[in-house]
Amino acid sequence: MKLYTYFRSSAAYRLRIALNLKGLAYESVPIHLTKDGGRQHSAEYRAVNPQRRVPALVLDNGEVLPQSMAIMEYLDEVYPSPRFLPADPIARAKVRAFADVIACDIHPVNNLAQLQYLKRKLNQEQPAIDAWYHHWVLEGFAALETMIRPGPYCFGSEVTLADICLVPQMYNARRLKVPLDSFPKLVAADAALLKLAPFDKARPENQPDAE
Numbered sequence: 001m002k003l004y005t006y007f008r009s010s011a012a013y014r015l016r017i018a019l020n021l022k023g024l025a026y027e028s029v030p031i032h033l034t035k036d037g038g039r040q041h042s043a044e045y046r047a048v049n050p051q052r053r054v055p056a057l058v059l060d061n062g063e064v065l066p067q068s069m070a071i072m073e074y075l076d077e078v079y080p081s082p083r084f085l086p087a088d089p090i091a092r093a094k095v096r097a098f099a100d101v102i103a104c105d106i107h108p109v110n111n112l113a114q115l116q117y118l119k120r121k122l123n124q125e126q127p128a129i130d131a132w133y134h135h136w137v138l139e140g141f142a143a144l145e146t147m148i149r150p151g152p153y154c155f156g157s158e159v160t161l162a163d164i165c166l167v168p169q170m171y172n173a174r175r176l177k178v179p180l181d182s183f184p185k186l187v188a189a190d191a192a193l194l195k196l197a198p199f200d201k202a203r204p205e206n207q208p209d210a211e
């Protein structure tokens with residue numbers, strides 16, 4: 001398999017963790033999201049993913065899958081062990097809800113394209129853009145802090161989709177200097193997860209395109 005990725009992309013980071021957890025080997029194809037105006041906009045990459053976002057996973061049969069959450073569902077269906085979702089339907093819904101706060105509520109308003117739009121089209125200054133980013137992360141993390149269950153991971157002793165989404169979002173929050181003191185449970189789960197080899201191997205600084 002071939003993964004179009006960028007070391008700092010939190011959506012691609014999810015996929016790197018997911019592939020490592022499933023024990024699946026993949027080739028990394030880095031797409032630099034800011035060099036040359038963003039190489040996700042190149043004709044070559046548009047042919048892979050017309051949405052011009054990473055990640056995209058190319059399967060061995062040549063099929064291209066975009067969207068990290070859809071790809072992780074695919075992986076869990078085709079390679080069921082270890083599973084990303086608990087067997088119990090209520091527990092599954094809770095894990096999905098946690099993951100959705102990140103994937104549907106926090107990440108989409110704070111992505112590169114949205115922050116660039118605030119700057120370039122709406123003429124906002126960097127402090128206003130930083131305030132926007134911090135606001136949506138703090139609001140989302142406040143909800144997650146109430147949703148998380150006793151650890152060491154987000155929902156007990158099995159790693160789930162919630163954990164796969166949490167770690168990249170925490171990395172992103174730290175990179176953009178969001179204070180995390182009000183979220184001791186999230187911080188503890190993140191620290192426990194980063195001790196696991198599949199998470200460690202997926203860290204941005206451990207990628208071939210890291211800067």
Ligand SMILES: N[C@@H](CCC(=O)N[C@@H](CS)C(=O)NCC(=O)O)C(=O)O
Nearest residue numbers: 009010011053054067068069112113
């Ligand atoms: N919902 C998508 C989000 C993908 C996404 O927005 N990726 C970002 C990097 S984290 C990206 O490629 N941004 C390029 C841009 O904003 O131009 C997913 O989960 O895969």
